[in-house]
Amino acid sequence: MRTEALNRVRLVFALFDVNGNGVLEAADFELMADRVRDAVPGAEAAAQEAMAAAFRRYWDTLVEELDTDGDGRVDFDEYVACVLVPERFEGAAAEFAGALSTVGDLRGDGRVGRAEFVALMIAIGFAPANIQALFDALGPDEEDRVASEAWDASIREYYQPDADGTVGDLLVAAPAG
Ligand SMILES: [Ca+2]
């Protein structure tokens, strides 16, 4: 595997390992969902529920596809195999991205303000400086808001195991934490 691809896989693994114990498990995705919910307290309850469900589904997909030894957790060696079957994660990644951008779209008009964008991206583990760079790259309007569709697309690409040369690569510059 190319070094860049492996670095990217390492970074996404670290983002998913929210409690930092070195393995992915259901608790990590519950923690992430709690953080996202707390990041935007003004979001609609339906959007919050869809987000929590999408995070659970992402976890279900990971464990179903990658938990080779069947212990109910995904360690890094198991996780690396995700790059071999990226198509199996497309649906779950799309749901995850769509749910996240919907939570941030407080006015329900298809745009997300910088404050919500930054709070949500910090909640899922990215470094603040990188988040600002990504927001700027997505072309904020005069009200400093970006199209949730553009953000949605960048998240979806980012969590694709074999993605390359996307706007989301701005986030790879320095791991969060
Ligand atoms: Ca963990």
Ligand SMILES: [Ca+2]
């Ligand atoms: Ca396992």
